[in-house]
Amino acid sequence: MIDILVFLFETYGYAxxxxxEPEQLARKLSAAGFEEGxxxxxxxxxxxxxxIVSEPTASFDADSRSIRIFTEEEQARVDIDCRGFLAFLEANRTLDARQREMIIxxxxxxxxxxxxxxxxxxxxLMVLWQQQASMDTLILDELLTEETDEEDGEWTEVLPVH
Structure with missing residues (x-):
């Protein structure tokens, strides 16, 4: 499924x-070679x-000193690396509190x-894409680059997703 989301981002520059229409999108994805499931x-x-992007919500006026506490279920699903990355994006003002909640x-x-x-x-990437948020080139590059943990414990870059 993630491959399809990346395909949509690359194929359709704007959301x-x-x-x-789900049927039309399904036909296009099927023609591109993706499986029905x-x-x-x-x-x-x-x-x-x-x-969730289109629904009106109350404004999030999070204090810059506040922190997001994850539930046990969220902690089990979204590991420490993901939570750290999310905190990094928020600290750099790439994301606001509402976007953070959408991502979670x-x-x-x-x-x-x-x-x-x-x-x-x-x-x-998909949340920002759907919201038509402007992204810094370095952040976009980071979002489109996969990393892998090698046996020796060092992180190395592998082929970009795009």
């Missing part, structure tokens, strides 16, 4: 360009994202029991 999951996930909600909506950092980055 509005992506077909809104993955397509269904991706369309459902994307529909949830569109829903969409991470919890994934079918996997635990979200890896590379998948988490795609979730961040």
């Amino acid at each position: 509005e360009a992506c077909p809104a 993955e397509i269904s999951e991706a369309i459902e996930w994307l529909s949830g994202l569109r829903c 909600e969409r991470a919890m909506a994934l079918p996997e029991p635990e979200v890896s950092l590379s998948k988490f980055k795609v979730i961040v």
Whole structure:
């Protein structure tokens, strides 16, 4: 499913360009070679994202000294690397409190029991993409680059997702 989300980002530069009708999007994804099960999951996930982005919410006026406390369920699904990355993005003002909450909600909506950092980055990318948020080039590069943990414990960059 994550591959489909990356495909949508790369194919449709703007979220509005992506077909809104699930049937039309499913046909395009099927023509691109994705499997039906993955397509269904991706369309459902994307529909949830569109829903939370479009719903009016109370303004988040988080104090810069406040911290987000994760529930046990969130901690189990969103590991320390993902939470640290989220804190980094907030501290650098790439994300605001509302976007942070959208990202956490969409991470919890994934079918996997635990979200890896590379998948988490795609979730961040998709939330910002759906909101048409402007992104710093370095942040965009970070979101589109996967990292892997090698046996010797060092992090190395591998092929970009794009």
